[in-house]
Amino acid sequence: MLRIQNLKCSYGSITAVHGVSLSVKEGELISIIGANGAGKSSLLLAISGLLKNWSGEILFQEIPLKGMSPPAIVRSGISMVPEGRQIFAPLSVMDNLKMGAYTIYRRGMKTEVEKDLEMILDMFPILHERVEQLAGTLSGGEQQMLAIGRALMARPKLLILDEPSMGLAPKIVDQIFNTIVTLREQGVTILLVEQNARAALKIADRGYVLETGKMVLQGSSDELLVDDDVKRAYLGQDYGDFYDGRNQ
Amino acid sequence: MQEIIQYLFSGITTGAIYAVIAVGLSMLYSSTELINFAHGEFVMIGAMSMVTFWVHMALPLPVAIGCTLALGCALGLLFERFAIRTARNPQPIVLVIITVGASIFLRGTGMIVWGKDPFSVPPFSNHESLEIFGAALLPQSIWIVAAALLLAGGIHFFLKRTLTGKAMVASAVNQKAAWLSGIPPERMAVLAFAISTGCGAVAGIFIAPVTMSSYDMGTILGLKGFCAAMIGGLGSLWGAFAGGILLGVLESLGAGLISSGLKDAIAFILLLLILYVRPGGLFSAKEAKRF
Numbered sequence: 380m381l382r383i384q385n386l387k388c389s390y391g392s393i394t395a396v397h398g399v400s401l402s403v404k405e406g407e408l409i410s411i412i413g414a415n416g417a418g419k420s421s422l423l424l425a426i427s428g429l430l431k432n433w434s435g436e437i438l439f440q441e442i443p444l445k446g447m448s449p450p451a452i453v454r455s456g457i458s459m460v461p462e463g464r465q466i467f468a469p470l471s472v473m474d475n476l477k478m479g480a481y482t483i484y485r486r487g488m489k490t491e492v493e494k495d496l497e498m499i500l501d502m503f504p505i506l507h508e509r510v511e512q513l514a515g516t517l518s519g520g521e522q523q524m525l526a527i528g529r530a531l532m533a534r535p536k537l538l539i540l541d542e543p544s545m546g547l548a549p550k551i552v553d554q555i556f557n558t559i560v561t562l563r564e565q566g567v568t569i570l571l572v573e574q575n576a577r578a579a580l581k582i583a584d585r586g587y588v589l590e591t592g593k594m595v596l597q598g599s600s601d602e603l604l605v606d607d608d609v610k611r612a613y614l615g616q617d618y619g620d621f622y623d624g625r626n627q
Numbered sequence: 628m629q630e631i632i633q634y635l636f637s638g639i640t641t642g643a644i645y646a647v648i649a650v651g652l653s654m655l656y657s658s659t660e661l662i663n664f665a666h667g668e669f670v671m672i673g674a675m676s677m678v679t680f681w682v683h684m685a686l687p688l689p690v691a692i693g694c695t696l697a698l699g700c701a702l703g704l705l706f707e708r709f710a711i712r713t714a715r716n717p718q719p720i721v722l723v724i725i726t727v728g729a730s731i732f733l734r735g736t737g738m739i740v741w742g743k744d745p746f747s748v749p750p751f752s753n754h755e756s757l758e759i760f761g762a763a764l765l766p767q768s769i770w771i772v773a774a775a776l777l778l779a780g781g782i783h784f785f786l787k788r789t790l791t792g793k794a795m796v797a798s799a800v801n802q803k804a805a806w807l808s809g810i811p812p813e814r815m816a817v818l819a820f821a822i823s824t825g826c827g828a829v830a831g832i833f834i835a836p837v838t839m840s841s842y843d844m845g846t847i848l849g850l851k852g853f854c855a856a857m858i859g860g861l862g863s864l865w866g867a868f869a870g871g872i873l874l875g876v877l878e879s880l881g882a883g884l885i886s887s888g889l890k891d892a893i894a895f896i897l898l899l900l901i902l903y904v905r906p907g908g909l910f911s912a913k914e915a916k917r918f
Binding site: 427428429448453458465468470474481482530 | 790793794796797800801803804805808809810811
């Protein structure tokens with residue numbers, strides 16, 4: 380569904396992504412893990428069309444995304460939940476969701492939008508309670524749900540989530556990840572970019588590990604969860620545990 | 628007493644015109660964070676186009692108003708497309724200076740097109756003036772205030788109730804998120820410019836029968852509008868409206884009761900006071916930034 384080949388992103392003379400390749404098949408839940416500065420955000424900016432200065436190839440459903448504007452990419456079926464939620468704070472929850480459906484409204488599908496709204500509000504009852512509230516007054520977790528809801532309103536075939544767990548309490552993170560699993564069960568293809576490697580790999584089919592702009596590892600989630608390098612670098616096990624583990 | 632009511636009437640009339648100018652400025656600010664110092668020139672273009680379309684070409688009044696409005700919007704569109712969007716380094720200060728340059732350009736063009744002589748435009752309707760408490764209320768004034776209210780109400784409705792209006796607010800609030808939601812912010816900016824300069828042209832249409840119109844009338848009107856918008860708190864629509872009315876009334880009272888030489892000074896004294904005492908504007912206690 381999504382295929383990226385030899386993607387290179389640069390900001391002026393600094394290259395943030397050095398030739399990354401990855402693929403996402405229909406119905407999969409793929410996670411990309413990596414520390415700060417690994418190039419995750421640049422990769423996503425390139426996919427969403429916000430970053431123009433990249434070379435290589437990004438194909439979505441066999442159509443190259445090069446040169447497409449962000450709204451055109453949204454129309455083609457890729458929705459992104461941006462890092463830091465980026466909701467429209469002075470607009471109401473309802474209006475935020477409607478803004479997510481901007482491209483659908485523009486195609487004149489009003490009744491579909493109404494149905495989608497109902498579905499999203501069913502999925503997130505807390506948003507239902509706060510439909511009239513200004514989005515800026517929501518808590519972090521609620522804002523994250525709103526951001527996901529807004530992205531879903533565009534009826535994506537591929538949903539990209541950038542660090543959905545950032546700055547949220549563990550309980551809320553569980554809730555968000557449960558939502559992601561539910562969405563995947565409903566048939567949405569998902570690309571999840573996370574620093575919270577364990578949580579992301581637990582729900583993903585496959586994973587990629589990005590480090591300083593290069594894809595250093597890839598494999599099924601089960602493999603990655605037990606991979607020594609991943610354990611050491613991302614799963615928070617210190618060298619002691621790691622070393623003991625090896626001796627056994 | 629009679630005098631004061633008379634001053635109030637004329638104050639509210641000019642105030643309504645300032646309000647329309649301020650609403651245009653404020654609306655552009657809230658959707659692009661840009662202060663357009665060429666806004667006054669669009670008022671001039673509105674007034675002078677009325678001279679051309681209605682007085683010189685003798686088109687029917689509604690047609691003349693329509694043409695003027697279309698011209699104002701179209702010029703705003705061109706202005707955004709060719710002066711603002713082409714800026715290689717679109718920082719706010721650069722863009723503001725571009726608008727200052729555009730204002731000089733438009734004034735010069737106005738001088739070439741219409742010459743240096745002032746023109747007058749007859750009133751839109753020939754009804755008798757009404758007498759209230761011994762003061763004369765011109766039908767023209769009622770027209771102006773009603774149309775100003777309608778315009779501000781219309782913009783309010785557009786921004787708060789329509790999809791495009793909300794999308795415009797959304798792209799002003801968070802451009803990145805707007806892109807990602809499929810909203811094209813650059814198209815929203817063009818629209819904001821067209822509406823804003825359209826407001827300028829409307830103010831020009833109103834002001835044409837009230838005063839003499841000439842190519843250099845825009846500067847002072849633009850500054851008055853800016854002053855009114857600052858009084859109300861930049862970015863607040865109704866604040867700008869109220870600021871305009873307040874400015875008009877104070878000006879008229881000051882000119883009538885103290886000295887007519889004070890008329891323009893009052894606006895700027897008021898502006899300085901506001902900037903000293905309440906830089907966020909009188910009516911924007913909670914949200915100094917927008918809406």
